[in-house]
Amino acid sequence: MKPAFSFIILTFNEEQHLPRLLNSIARLNAPIFILDSGSTDDTLKIAESFGAMVKFHPFENHPKQWDYALKNFEVQTPWVIGLDADQIVTPELLELLINFNDETYGNVEGIYFNRKNIFKGKWIKHGGYYPKYQLKMFRYGMGYSDLNENMDHRFIVTGNTTIWKKGHLLEENLKENEIRFWIDKHNRYSDLVANEEIERMENLRKQTIKPKLFGDPYQRTAYIKSIWWKLPRFLRPFIYFTYRMTFQLGFLDGRTGILFHFLQGFWFRLIVDVKIAEKLNQSKQK
Template identity: 25%
Template sequence: MCKVSVIVITRNEEHNIRECLESIKWADEIVVVDSKSEDKTVEIAKKFTEKVFIKDWEGYGQARNFALLQCRNDWVLWLDADERVTPELKREIEKALQSAGNEIAGFSMPRRACFLGTWIKHCGWYPARVVRLFRKEKAKFSEDKVHEKIIIDGKILRLKSDILHYTDPNLEHYLKKLNTYTSLSAEEYIAQQKDFSIFKLVFNPLWIFVRMYIIKLGFLDGVAGFVLCVLSAYHVFIKYAKLWELSRQLKIKS
């Protein structure tokens, strides 16, 4: 059987990290990169692996690329702290790696999300395929501060079993994350010299809601689906509002 290294990036994940690492304790190696958590995340992680690294936060892409450098195995599985590998996915991974030829660089799998205690089946969230298993020498992460992308050089095959994503157990958690992510996105737009657009501020949030709630059948997910679609539109609105704010501040300074 091919040995697998698993990488997990953490910050203040004491409520998630134990179950996350329990779901991957079968792996040959677990690498945790922590961004100076102020809770018991590191203490819990060290019960599962000796390879726990603490470093300053420089963005998701840089953190994951650092984690890759610490892996000793050819095959790497990337997992977030609020995600779980099911026994079915574990068995499918083991079977897939046994037969993977040299031309295979990675595998994608569907991710099923639990939002506010409800498993989301529509809204464009499921089946949301993500590439999470890959050959180390064939992959790298983009340097984006948020919503980093994995760049794979080679053929990607599809697995059937789900990764489980326990995202946003309550609205307070969602809104805290929204504030962080929208700030990072706005700062990244400024760094990329993207101009503010009143059109995008007004119409992009509306389009997100229409796409998720109507086109992607979010209304079939009940109240949780409606809340998710509204908040997703709000997320986009705040992102562009923050871009406007930063752009205006730069103009005043200049």
């Protein structure tokens, strides 16, 4: 029986994570395509041991990497699932995929999965991080990577979507257990976000998704971003962190969770604002 979907996975030195993910989907016997950006560890050996088809493409940012993957792999299935190497398909989500019937979703082009984010072994359940729906499964040829983002990668479809609230993707980057890795990674990300926001100020970049408070998960995110860009820089990280900790009950995530909310909701946002100010000042001096 021809499989209904294929998997596409991005990798770079993921020997620590890739076996977890591939073992979690092994029962599906679905085609696996891996786009690597120059791994020097055993990532490629692991991919080959699971029968994955591997291609190489130098990394610039996640949206462009996904765009290349969708355009250069010869996917033969009607659906494709795009996953990050540090994610795991839970048994409940696996059952949904095992029982997936294309005919049941005849009028649907995309499916949102529910993600659980794990930081330093702790499930981040509050602060707006759960439930967290991501469009991960879509009809091949109907979905595309949003190139109007520098860091946040998302797939977009123009047709109907549905949400699978049961079953989860677990996302746990074990490298982030070392705080230096997390800080270095997000320092790089802050450059991408700062450049992107300046381009939005100059009307060089627009949101692909229409902002809508009561729309689908990505439309709501677009709505929140449209408000964020209007808030005063340097003040907005304080507002956002306070909102996450109080109204979104981030304090209930305990010491590890509060550390995560501080780093991701305050420190990272503040660094972005600092870099925006620096870049704008440099432009004025030219």
